[in-house]
Amino acid sequence: MHDRLILRYLRRHWRWGVRGVIAVWLLNALVPASPRALLGPPQTVETQHPLVCVHTRLVEEVDEWKIQRSLQLVREMGADTIVEFFPWAYVEHTKDEYDWSNVDRIIRHARNQGIHIIARMGLVPSWARSDTDDEFSTLNTLHERSYDDFAEFVADFAARYAGVIDHIIIWNEPNLAFEWGYRQVDPEGYVRLLQAVYAPAHAANPNVVILAAPLAPTLEPPGSPAGLNDVLYLQAVYEAGGAEYFDALAMHTYGFTEPPNAPAGENALNFRRAELLREVMERYGDGDTPVFITETGWNDNPRWTKAVTPSERILYTIDAFRLAEAEWDWLDKLCLWVFRYPVSTYNYPDNFTLVTPDFQLKPIYYAVQAYARGFPTSETLWLPPPVEPSSSQ
Amino acid sequence: MAASPSRTVFVAISLALTVWLWGLGGTLFLLRWHSVERPIPIRDLFPYGEMRVGVDASYPPFAVATATDIFGLDIDLARALGQELDIPVRFVNLGFDGLYDALRTDQVDVLISALLVDPARRGAVIYSPPYYNAGLVLVTDANSIIENMRDLPGHRLALEFGSQAQTEAERWLRRIHAFDILPYELPEYALDAARLGEADAALTDRITASFYLQQHPNWDARLTQVTNVPFAIATRADRPDRAAAINHALETLIAEGILAEIIARYL
Numbered sequence: 001m002h003d004r005l006i007l008r009y010l011r012r013h014w015r016w017g018v019r020g021v022i023a024v025w026l027l028n029a030l031v032p033a034s035p036r037a038l039l040g041p042p043q044t045v046e047t048q049h050p051l052v053c054v055h056t057r058l059v060e061e062v063d064e065w066k067i068q069r070s071l072q073l074v075r076e077m078g079a080d081t082i083v084e085f086f087p088w089a090y091v092e093h094t095k096d097e098y099d100w101s102n103v104d105r106i107i108r109h110a111r112n113q114g115i116h117i118i119a120r121m122g123l124v125p126s127w128a129r130s131d132t133d134d135e136f137s138t139l140n141t142l143h144e145r146s147y148d149d150f151a152e153f154v155a156d157f158a159a160r161y162a163g164v165i166d167h168i169i170i171w172n173e174p175n176l177a178f179e180w181g182y183r184q185v186d187p188e189g190y191v192r193l194l195q196a197v198y199a200p201a202h203a204a205n206p207n208v209v210i211l212a213a214p215l216a217p218t219l220e221p222p223g224s225p226a227g228l229n230d231v232l233y234l235q236a237v238y239e240a241g242g243a244e245y246f247d248a249l250a251m252h253t254y255g256f257t258e259p260p261n262a263p264a265g266e267n268a269l270n271f272r273r274a275e276l277l278r279e280v281m282e283r284y285g286d287g288d289t290p291v292f293i294t295e296t297g298w299n300d301n302p303r304w305t306k307a308v309t310p311s312e313r314i315l316y317t318i319d320a321f322r323l324a325e326a327e328w329d330w331l332d333k334l335c336l337w338v339f340r341y342p343v344s345t346y347n348y349p350d351n352f353t354l355v356t357p358d359f360q361l362k363p364i365y366y367a368v369q370a371y372a373r374g375f376p377t378s379e380t381l382w383l384p385p386p387v388e389p390s391s392s393q
Numbered sequence: 394m395a396a397s398p399s400r401t402v403f404v405a406i407s408l409a410l411t412v413w414l415w416g417l418g419g420t421l422f423l424l425r426w427h428s429v430e431r432p433i434p435i436r437d438l439f440p441y442g443e444m445r446v447g448v449d450a451s452y453p454p455f456a457v458a459t460a461t462d463i464f465g466l467d468i469d470l471a472r473a474l475g476q477e478l479d480i481p482v483r484f485v486n487l488g489f490d491g492l493y494d495a496l497r498t499d500q501v502d503v504l505i506s507a508l509l510v511d512p513a514r515r516g517a518v519i520y521s522p523p524y525y526n527a528g529l530v531l532v533t534d535a536n537s538i539i540e541n542m543r544d545l546p547g548h549r550l551a552l553e554f555g556s557q558a559q560t561e562a563e564r565w566l567r568r569i570h571a572f573d574i575l576p577y578e579l580p581e582y583a584l585d586a587a588r589l590g591e592a593d594a595a596l597t598d599r600i601t602a603s604f605y606l607q608q609h610p611n612w613d614a615r616l617t618q619v620t621n622v623p624f625a626i627a628t629r630a631d632r633p634d635r636a637a638a639i640n641h642a643l644e645t646l647i648a649e650g651i652l653a654e655i656i657a658r659y660l
Contacts, residue, residue, distance in 0.1 A: 138494060178491045182498065300555065302580070302598055305451045310555025311578045346509030347489055348452070356560060363555040382554040382576045386585040 037064040037109070044114040045080040048374040051325055053081040053118075053335035054354070055295055058106050059090065061342045066359075068109045070340055073355060075113040077365060078372025082115055083169075083294045083335050087123035088153050089139060095127050095149070100160065107164055118167040118211070118294065118333070121154055124181075141181025142171075144189065147196040154197050159204035167209045169250050169294065170197050173216040175233040177226055185228045187236035194245035212237065212246035214294050215277070217254055217269045231266070231276050238284040248332070249286075251277055252295040256306040260320035271296065271320055278330060291330050295337040296320065300364075301348035311382060314367045321371060336368070435480050438635045439502055443481045446471045447501035449489045454600070454659040455507040455624075458486050466659045467505045470524065473651055474505075474626075477642040493518070496629055503639060504627040514627075519636035521643050523623030524652060529561055530602050532587055533594045535613040542619055546570035551583035551592035558583075558596040561620060581605060588612050598622070603660040 010017075054074055058067050074082060084106060092098055110117050128146040129137040137143075142150060158168060173179040174190045194212060201208050215230035222228060228236075237243075253274040255262075264272035274293060281287060298317060300310040308316065317336065324334045340355040354365040363381070370377045436442065448467055450458035456465040463484050475482035485501050492508070495501045497517065507527070510520045533539050539548060542565050552558035554576035562574055577583045580597040584605045587595035597605075602616055626643065628636040646652045 136498070138498060178488070178494065182494075182500075302556070302601060303452055303455075305453065305457070309579060310553060310559075314555060343513060344509075344511075346511045347507070349489065360560050360563065362560065382578045383582075383586075385577065385579075385582045386589050386591045388585075388589065 035063075035065040037068040039108065039112045042112055042114065043075055045075050045078065047078040047080055047372045049078070049321060049325065049372050050080055051321060051331065051334050052077075052079045052368065052372040053083065053333040054079045054339045055083040055335050055337045056339045057085070057341055059085055059087065059102060064105055064109075066342070067106055068112075069359060070355070071109050071113045071115055073359070073361070073365075074115060074339060077354075077369045079368075080115060081118060081333055081335070082110065082339070083118045083120060085120045085122070085172075086157070088121060088128075088150060089123045089125040091157075092125055092153055095125075098156065103157075103161075107161065111164065116167075117165050118169065118292065118335075119157070119161075119165045120169040120172060120294070121150075121157070122172050124150075136182070138181050140179050141183065142193065144192065147193055150193070151196040151200045155200035155204040158201045158208045162205035162207065166205065166207050167211060167248070167292070168201065169211040169213060170194055170246075171213040173252065174213050175215045175218065175220075175228045175230055179216070184225070185233065187228070187233050187242075188240045191237055191240040191242040191245065194242055198245040209247045209290075210245070211248045211250040211292060211294075212242065214250035214252040216252060217273050219267060219269065230273075231280060234277055234280045235284075238280065238286070243284060243286050243289070246289075248290040248292060249277075249281065250292050250294045252337075253277075253293055254296060254306075254337075255298045255308075255316055255320065257308055259312075259316050260323050271316075271323075274328070274331075278328075287330070290332045291328075292333045292335070293324075293331060294333070294335045296334060297336045297338075297352055299348060299351045301351035304348040304351070307348065307351065310363065314364050314381070317364060318367055318371050321368075433634050433638070435478060435638075438478075438632075438638050439480050441502075443483045444471070444475050444478065444503060445483050445485055445501045447485050447487050447492050447495045447504045448506045449492060450484070450486045451489075452507050466525075466655060467507060469655045469658065470646075470652070471503075471505045473646055473655060474639065474642045477645055478638060493627075496627060499629075502628070502635065507624050508627055510623050510625050515630075517630050518627045519630050519633060521626040521628075521636070521640050523625050524643065524647075525624040525656060526618065526621055527599055527624060528618060528620035528622040529558055529596055530599045531594055531596055531617040531619050532584060532602050533615050533617075534587075535615045537593065537615065539594050540615075541617050543569060545572040545594065547572060548593035549573045549575050549591075551575045551577060551586035551595040553577060553580040553583055553597065556580065557598070562596055588614070600660060607660075 056070060058070060061067050086103055090102060091100060107117065123139050124142050128149050129141055154168060170193065175185050177183060177185055198210055201210055215233050216227065217230055218227050219229055220227040222232065251274050253271055255271040256269055258270040260271040262270045262272065264275045278291065281289060298313040299307040300313040301307040321334060324331055338352050340353050341350065341357055343357050344350055354368065355361055369375065448456045450456040450463050454465055455467040456463065463486065468484065471482050485495065487495050492504050492506055493514065496504050531542060539545060546569055550562055550572055552562055552574065559576065575586060575592050577586065580601045583595040583597060584602065586592040588609060596619065606612065606614060626639055628639055
């Protein structure tokens with residue numbers, strides 16, 4: 001009886017059902033399709049200043065078209081090299097199970113745009129850590145018993161991308177407790193990490209260039225729970241025999257509130273602090289080892305105490321490139337931190353970017369582009385200050 | 394003499410009703426008892442006997458550290474919250490990069506550091522209601538015909554070159570008819586331009602505008618919010634009781650005008 005009623009209802013109203021399906025199909029067709037990220041013809045980077053390089057943040061990007069768009073903009077800006085972070089925890093989430101898909105798509109688009117990649121390694125998967133009462137850990141905690149696991153990952157990476165990515169940075173800013181898993185920093189321990197990685201990586205790719213980690217510019221004294229002065233840390237790395245286990249040195253140097261030509265000094269954190277690190281290299285007979293500055297720049301947040309104004313940021317950045325080209329013949333690349341974040345950080349780090357998350361190009365992007373590609377620039381970028389009526393009389 | 398059957402039934406029903414009513418009353422009482430929120434002892438909320446506040450003290454006027462002192466709007470807010478919760482406050486000065494990690498790893502109980510509400514962190518963090526909106530504001534003469542960004546076409550907008558205001562203005566230029574952008578080296582010059590009539594309006598963040606108006610009290614200006622940049626307090630998502638206590642204390646500070654007093658002290 002009940003079934004018969006349903007059948008009768010369907011017979012009477014089936015047309016409405018068909019109309020409903022068509023309406024849903026039409027509405028669905030109105031939804032804009034996601035932009036596709038098809039590879040176009042291979043591109044080359046046009047630049048007059050090959051020192052120009054930029055640090056990207058592509059690995060957290062969900063949409064492939066945003067990776068492609070970012071790299072197109074990097075190419076159009078005139079940077080032929082990017083530094084990109086490839087977290088171990090993202091690739092080898094489970095031991096011996098690798099998911100290279102995210103790395104592959106970044107590399108695919110970078111190659112298509114004619115851009116070289118310097119890869120930064122770090123971030124420990126949970127299986128390589130432990131959270132016990134005695135052993136507290138964070139994503140940056142790499143215990144010595146896991147050094148070989150990390151070395152195996154780096155070697156696998158080096159082998160898979162041999163000839164495509166030949167520059168690999170081992171860790172980031174190990175002179176900060178935060179980057180060392182909130183443990184007391186340990187230059188000798190870091191040298192043992194380099195040692196564990198160096199031979200397997202070279203066996204996997206004989207042309208690989210292992211870069212020792214860039215150190216955070218800081219004045220923290222020995223014993224500080226927060227970290228250790230970068231110059232002292234680098235000395236300790238050399239004292240521990242670290243020079244044998246890297247082919248190039250990565251550096252971080254930030255201008256903070258000073259212009260790029262402000263002189264270096266033991267107690268000064270500024271752009272030329274890189275020269276102090278270079279002096280350490282030369283003192284230990286390592287002057288022939290190439291240097292890559294993988295993070296530099298100025299921040300133009302209105303209130304951060306280590307920031308400058310947007311106009312100063314542009315002037316200082318371009319002057320920094322000029323200074324490095326003229327005076328630092330030991331430098332291979334000067335990479336700006338940071339091209340773009342996938343999403344806002346909702347704080348002052350957003351003011352290090354050249355491009356907003358929604359791909360608005362900031363004036364500094366155009367300034368770097370004009371410098372790198374030799375475009376003519378306007379003499380005046382802003383208007384003179386308004387004059388008070390009383391003072392003009 | 395035996396009781397009549399009707400009387401027995403009456404007594405039985407009365408007894409049953411009495412028991413039922415007592416049972417109902419008891420059940421309702423228990424339900425109500427358990428539904429009432431009772432304050433959790435403060436020692437349970439802050440097991441270290443103090444409220445450890447994570448702050449990046451490099452962000453005036455919200456938090457600044459000197460060799461011997463730490464001060465600012467966030468610092469005063471934290472102290473006021475501590476007073477409201479009757480718990481001592483200890484500040485842990487951290488870099489911005491380490492703030493959320495310090496919260497996650499229980500090195501601090503709460504973050505009060507001009508933190509913007511970050512939707513991506515909502516799984517791990519509970520944010521309080523905003524205590525300050527630092528977004529961009531349109532600054533005009535109080536009697537200007539420009540009341541919001543839509544009124545700008547045909548007019549001149551002053552802003553700081555290369556700033557967030559310029560990015561926002563260029564966004565609006567794609568939505569509405571053309572207006573002139575007058576870029577200046579500093580946001581204060583942009584505000585000067587609006588005050589002196591060189592421009593019809595200026596676009597700056599609220600903090601800059603507030604500082605400027607303190608220095609130019611004779612300018613009768615109107616501020617219209619253009620973007621929202623809400624600052625909030627962050628606590629761990631797995632400590633909702635602590636978040637609730639912080640929120641309750643913050644609501645009290647707002648209701649009693651204490652938050653407004655603190656903001657007025659700096660902005």
